[in-house]
Amino acid sequence: MKRSVLAGVFVTAAILASPVFAAGSDKDLCQINLDKINNGKALLATGSSGISGEIDTAVSQAKAAHAAxxxxxxxxxxxxxxxxxxxxxxxxNP
Structure with missing residues (x-):
């Protein structure tokens, strides 16, 4: 339960902080979002392997778009x- 609450606080703070970084370039925002995802994945419950796989796929696609x-x-x-x-x-639901 505490882990879930901690994850919720982190993700909420990360999303609320996004407008602060919007003043920077798109390149910075892309990397910032990738970092937030990596941090958020670390807080996912162990029983959420399905969403973890979807997030991994999204990260791969985002990195490919970033590289392109x-x-x-x-x-x-x-x-x-x-x-x-x-x-x-x-x-x-995810």
């Missing part, structure tokens, strides 16, 4: 993955 120079696509993918992490923590 498509920062908009990277941000789109990472934003959806962050939302999935937040929904999972709330007990909602």
């Amino acid at each position: 120079g498509d920062e908009k696509k990277c941000i789109e993918i990472t934003s959806k993955a962050l939302q999935q992490l937040q929904n999972t923590d709330k007990g909602g």
